[in-house]
Amino acid sequence: MPDFTRRNLMATTAAAALGASVAGVATAADEDTDTPNAPSVRGDLRRFASTALGAEVTGPEVTAGGSLFFSLQHPSRDNPAPFDKGGVGYVAGYDVMNPEFEELDVPSTNDQRSRVRVGNGEYTLFAQEGDTVGNGETLGIPTTPDGTSVTEFAGSRYSELGYNPDMNRFVPTNEAETEGYLFTNWEQSPGDISKMPLSQTEDGRWEADLEDTTNLANTDAFRSIGGTRINCYGDLSPWGTPLSAEEEYSHPRLSLQTKTSDFADTDGPKQRGAAQFYNRPNPTDVQSAVDEYYGDDSWMVQGYWALGGLELLAYYLGADPVDQDGDTNTTTPIDGPYPNPYRYGYIVDFREPTSETPQPVKYHVMGRAAWECPDVQSDRKTVYLTSDGDDKGFYKFVADRPIPSYKEPMDVAGTLSVAKVTNQEAAANEPPAEVNLELDWIELGHASNAEVAEWIAEYDDVDQVCYLETHAETDWREDFEQALMEADKAVVEGGNQSYVSDEEILAWASQYEANGPNGVDEELRKVPFLETRAAAKEVGGTVEFRKSEGIDSADGAKPGDYIYVGISEVNTGMSDDAGDVRVDRVDGGLVYRAEIEPDYDISTLEPVIVGPDATDTAETADDALVNIDNLLVLNDGRVLCCEDADQYGRSYPNDCLYVYTPSDWSPDGNNEDNGNRGGNGNGDDNGSDDGDGEDEE
Structure with missing residues (x-):
């Protein structure tokens, strides 16, 4: 039986109390020694943006026209306005699908560190913490059934409400994707997802309609499912609906x-x-x-x-x-x-996303965890899911038939499985950059959403x-x-x-x-x-992954294409002397990719980016990817990599957004028929299927 007493977990407990994004800080420098090939990149990695002091880079989304949205999550209150509040913005004046951009230098002055910087264009906020939206509500703030803001009450907090925007998923309402709705997660408890109308002017600038923006948490439909907790990253389904992941760390x-x-x-x-x-x-x-x-x-x-x-x-x-x-x-x-604990920790699908009140449904049948993100494959049946935190599993759900073919979402049925790393002996005490992780899938059970x-x-x-x-x-x-x-x-x-x-x-x-x-x-x-x-x-699943965060594949990805998986830190369960994974420690984390097989299975995680050790100097760490969080695969095969770090030996404390170009990348890309959207979006359907088609049976 493992020995997890207070004596040998004091440092880990202290770090956990600070929050998930800094877990590991307390002892990293003392324990993470020099690991070969940390950092390293199989391809090219270039910095495109640095965020304001204290903030993560979260919620990357790319439209057909190449507009890049991302969130400013929990910035320092000491930053000058407007970078002292949580907010959602975009890069004005640049098409992110253009592979040529000016690589951003490191933030070296207080001014550079206190604001959002991008290599090309200008980061522009169109909605911020504290903004008044429809019905006189405040952006990102849930209310009680009688309309009282929950901020009015005493009680423990999971972060400041309205301060932590995360996922952004854009649902277009025209073919050019110049109009539509932006769905944004608010990572807090109670959780919220805002639906914000956006339109792009002829000169390319985006405008938000705050008067018609809705806090979906305050709709009857949302409250009827028990609300949500800790809405983190997410996806746009192949049937054109936003998928929000509940990162229920307390599960x-x-x-x-x-x-x-x-x-x-x-x-x-x-x-x-x-x-x-x-x-x-x-x-x-x-x-x-x-x-x-x-x-x-x-x-x-x-x-x-x-x-x-x-x-x-x-x-x-x-x-x-x-x-x-x-x-x-x-x-x-x-x-x-x-709150019933078994009502939280799921993937939430917002059907009828362009209607006045989208209809949320929780996919209970996909399992309960601290989900960072789902990645739905283009077969519309297979879903891969990563769970954040210490000692978590990597999961797969396969529906009996394509999910949007179910007229009633509660009838969705399928099989839930957990990954098992099978090459433990080969991977023991080796540098992560040199070790593929071979996977089998262990079936856990079969059920329908209604049964669960x-x-x-x-x-x-x-x-x-x-x-x-x-x-x-x-x-x-x-x-x-x-x-x-x-x-x-x-x-x-x-x-x-x-x-x-x-x-x-x-x-x-x-x-x-x-x-x-x-x-x-x-x-x-x-x-x-x-x-x-x-x-x-x-039943022997590998429940050792440490902060298994972003996961994504390109729109319409098919067998032969890749799914990318970010592991924010390689330590604790992944680098100890027990279990299926025992690789050398790299507190800076890494990114794996897995080739999609003919049946949409994956069986090998191949390391392509490895972060620095905690002991590395600024010369080594400044230009390395540290603590990958959200990631988004562009349809030309490049990958946007977002950080959740402000630590280690860097000369600066800011998180950055990098563009990763694989070593086998070609400018033609491998999904040229699916437009320019980033992420695993709506594929060939362009959002036309809202999931309410007739049953096939």
Whole structure:
């Protein structure tokens, strides 16, 4: 059983508390020694943009006319206006599909570091944090059912609301793609997706219609699915709809590589993850409570910081705010409606995207995780999904038939699988630049979206009162602190009895081993869809990937083309001495690519960009790709690579956007029939199919 006690995880826990984007900073310089071929590039890498101090480069999107959109996410408040607020903008005066551009130099002055710079053209913001949009609302801010902004309430936060725009996906309404709607993710809790009308003038400049911009979170259709959490990156489906990924970091039920079966025959504390404390009063305090209860034997409650915002999500759903006390939420439990954890951590499809109110549907059947992004293949059946954070899996969903052929999205059915790295021995303790990762796919289960939705609904009535009354002997109304301690310890030792139990996980795994994925009892079929990561661990999936972030292929990509996958950091589970992946550590991360096979399968991840080590000097690190986050494959085969880093030995603290040209690239590209759009967009259909066609059956 892995040893994840407080003594050897103190530094990791401290980094996690700072947020996912900086995890690894605390110990990187001490542990990441010189790894051969780090950094290195198989091809050409050139800097196109640097963002303002404190901000990530997120949400790249490219129109048919070559306009590049991207977001300014969480910039420093010390930057001069307008670069001191989160916002969405574009590069005016440059066609990004032109492979010739002036490579940007490093930001060397305070002025250069405090604003967004691009090699060609000019970065122009057309919408920002705090802007007033339709119905008098504020851009990116969810409200309660009675219209009160959730910012009015006390409670833990998962980031500042309206400060973290991420994905941008453009749905055109004309063939030239000069008019349409920009869908933007807001990475927060409660989550939001804004729908903003855009139009391009004759001189090429874009204008936003803020009066008709909608916070989709505040529509009845959005609220009816329970809202969303932590909307990160996303995709444009081959049927022309925006796909938003919920990066639900708090989904781990056990920390890091620990499996449920590791504790099958043991009594006492188990190294629980954040999901087991989802309905705890003041859930973000659970780490300090575990530290107090167990001292040096405590552990990192993986994802505990991502429980932030659950109280606000409850108020968004209509719960009465409890004992608001200035800027803090008291410990009085919320008695519902309260967020059901199994309703979050999915891919959300916005059908009818150009209608007044797009219709959201969550693809529960694709599994539950901290999704960074999906990549839907042009067969319209195969979807690859990356999950961010420590010790996560790489997943594939294959629908029984093309997804838009289902008249009712809840009828979408298919098979969920997890990747297994099979060349562990060959890859052990080798430089990542020299090691391909060979993959098999382990089937986890088959279901329909409607079936999974029914399983999820079984947990809708669980709230914070349940946490106390189910797990504590003391009446919380008489002695709250004692009851909370009893409940915490009961959950640590026996699991949260209000959710899927350890016993169900183990029973599913036992039947799976004996009978295969389709031979489990009916009541256990829910396990791999509601507890995807726990199920993958039990059947031998490789749940070791560290911050598996951007994933993309070109529009209409076919067998022989490539899918690109970004790994923001190669450390922890990928570089330890256990499991399927044991390569040398590279805290700067890397980018893999995988050739699409005739059946839209992929079986080999080939490294093409490797970042620097944490110990590298500015001379080495300044022009290297550090901590890849979002990436977008242009239809000529080049790749836009966005960073989420402001660390290591660089001479500057800014994140950058690079253009990667593969060594085997040719100017003709390999998707010339599909227009100029970047990303894995709407392929040959140009958005004409909204997914409401008749069933094939």
